[in-house]
Amino acid sequence: MRESLAKLKAALEQEKRLNASIKQKKVGSDKLYLSTDFCRHAFSYSSPVTWNSIPTSIKNNSSLYSFKRHIKSHLIAQLINN
Numbered sequence: 001m002r003e004s005l006a007k008l009k010a011a012l013e014q015e016k017r018l019n020a021s022i023k024q025k026k027v028g029s030d031k032l033y034l035s036t037d038f039c040r041h042a043f044s045y046s047s048p049v050t051w052n053s054i055p056t057s058i059k060n061n062s063s064l065y066s067f068k069r070h071i072k073s074h075l076i077a078q079l080i081n082n
Helices: 002-021 043-053 064-081
Strands: 023-027 031-035
Touching: none
Parallel strands: none
Antiparallel strands: 023 031
16 A cells, blocks of 8 residues: 555655646747757657748759758758867
């Protein structure tokens, strides 16, 4: 019984810490979104951010070969500059 209570208490404390790290921010009217550092590493967050950082001229390439060539050059240039 004590073991199960200790597990329950540990789970509740972990949930409290998680909830404390979540910040609720208002967007637009009454919409809420959650912002955590953990979420920024998720594919669903990082993919649109990465895609939006690509220059439009690269996104609008007419062929896959051209897109791959330009995107590689762009990413390598970013690595060198940072």
